Amino acid sequence: APTLRLRGGGRGARLVFSCSASSSSPSGEGGFSGKVGFLGLGIMGAPMASNLINAGCDVTVWNRTRSKCDPLLSLGAKYEPSPANVASSCDVTFAMLADPESAVEVACGANGAAQGMAPGKGYVDVSTVDAATSKLIGKHITSTGASFLEAPVSGSKKPAEDGLLIFLTAGDESLYNRVASLLDVMGKSRFFLGDVGKGADMKLVVNMVMGSMMVSFSEGLLLSEKVGLDPNTLVEVISQGAISAPMFSLKGPSMVKAAYPTAFPLKHQQKDLRLALALAESVSQSIPTVAAANELYKVAKSLGLADQDFSAVIEALKAKEQSK
């Protein structure tokens, strides 16, 4: 019988089917009983794979840096020495890689996942990449007879740990239905947006808004301090008004202390702004606020902050002030 369990706390609490559930729905969704591969065990991939294992899935992992597999193996995962091996030994393989270059390399390179793909198998790329990259990966995967779904996620380290991500999917709808119960183990909601590229586009639009919001927030924190206000009070005032956002309440207090524990690496936020600018250019849209924000993230990277949380962009503003 399907297993029901409570997921999340407070307002996020809900009941979800476990991995071995055998439910079915009019859309063709059902439980997933096959073998699941997971490639890329960074900040996001590791907790996502952990949740699949904890839900009872038969998970096989691979990561470029082998040692990052160890915690997952302790939870019961299996290991294969290459993406091709994972893909050939699993029914469906997820990939959570850093950027377009690594996503292509892992899917299409030597010993890449495509080499282990075959009809009946599926590849779900949950990395944040641009539409052209996603289409390229999709082409390699589908040329083997396998199916392809892009499924970038909104939500950071904590939502990944809590299984509360938001999936922005596009591509093969039957694969979407086939992996729905797996997405529900890792996330709180999922959108199917159409042809390959639409999930990538949606993700880049969301993240360009987020990246600009963070810069605007940083400017406000610094200005409040400069005019003699307590920036902690600013965080509190914002949290009670119409521009309240979990991101401000979560990151504000540590930003005031100049602490940037990494949830979303700054280098990835800058990558997303770069890709969003290219997306806007492809349709001749001007996004001047995003362009200005991108310059600040580039400055922050040049200050050695690439691996800090993206909220460290405030340090680029501080550096500008100091150089006056």
Ligand SMILES: NC(=O)C1=CN([C@@H]2O[C@H](COP(=O)(O)OP(=O)(O)OC[C@H]3O[C@@H](n4cnc5c(N)ncnc54)[C@H](OP(=O)(O)O)[C@@H]3O)[C@@H](O)[C@H]2O)C=CC1
């Ligand atoms: N962190 C966040 O809040 C969120 C991140 N994202 C997106 O998810 C993706 C992953 O992010 P995150 O987990 O934070 O990033 P991490 O930097 O923590 O992890 C990146 C992963 O990519 C692997 N990788 C990098 N380059 C290569 C390569 N050339 N070949 C093979 N593997 C490679 C890394 O392997 P290795 O361990 O060997 O370095 C690691 O497994 C990114 O696209 C990011 O934009 C999306 C939503 C939220």
Ligand SMILES: O=CCCC(=O)O
């Ligand atoms: O891509 C990273 C998104 C982070 C978030 O949605 O909080």
